Amino acid sequence: MRCAIYCRLSDDRTGEGLGIERQLADCRDLVGRRGGAVAGEYLDKSHSATSGRRRPDYERLLITVDSGTLDAIVAWSLDRLVRRTADLERLIELCDRRNVAIILVRGSDLDVSTPAGRLVARMLGAVARHEIDAKSDRQRRESRQRADRGLPREVAGPSATSARSWSMANPRPCAAPTRCCLTARRLRASRKP
Known part of the structure; x- marks a missing residue:
């Protein structure tokens, strides 16, 4: 099984890349336990998946998937791979067309060539989107509270x-x-x- 590993960290505040290292180690371990081979590693450090901005290694990953040389994408969790519905639909379509599975360290494998696999992927994507919206709501409320108390913005x-x-x-x-x-x-x- 030829696998591409994808890791992403939205905000590497220390610059040490420790979050990426943890994800990468767990993904490599999973590939090894499954008897697969790592065909490539794609790492987006300090790239948000919610902003809609280009993620260079994610785009490279999609090109590799489209080339037909992979059997699976391995990621720590689906929300490390995609957060936006449009990105998820694009990934589902591409993986379905090229018969590429999505394997998650923290989650079930996703076979998006089946209706049930696409349903689960979409449900996980909806949960990830909900967390983005809820986090944004909490942050806006915190900002209003700080302003009401006369404190500077975070x-x-x-x-x-x-x-x-x-x-x-x-x-x-x-x-x-x-x-x-x-x-x-x-x-x-x-x-x-």
């Missing part, structure tokens, strides 16, 4: 260190002076001419 940065640095330079109002507030005041005072 800082998106490559690491917690940059968020801490931002917080120290732009402190939140405190009722009592704390170490973090005093440090921030000293930082601001040291910048004055």
Whole structure:
């Protein structure tokens, strides 16, 4: 069985690629246990599957599937492979046409050449889409709560260190002076001419 492994991490905040490494190790292990051979590894680090933006290795994977040289795609879970309904339908159509199975480390194998396999894939895709919508809803609510409390928007940065640095330079109002507030005041005072 010729397998292509696909791994994706939406946001590698540390830059170490540890999430990709974990997925890759689990996928390789599964291929080995099934007696397959890894025909290629496709890794999209810090690429969201929800934004609709191009994922370079995912696109390369689809080209490889279309070439007819694979028997299966192996991924950690379906939501690592696809998150958007349009992407799922494109994948189902391509895998069905080329007789390629989808094998998941954390889930059942998907034989999209059958109506039942396509149904399960679509149900898993709907669950993944629901989680995206629910997460977005929670984040919007958190932002409104922060604004109501007079707090700045959450800082998106490559690491917690940059968020801490931002917080120290732009402190939140405190009722009592704390170490973090005093440090921030000293930082601001040291910048004055």
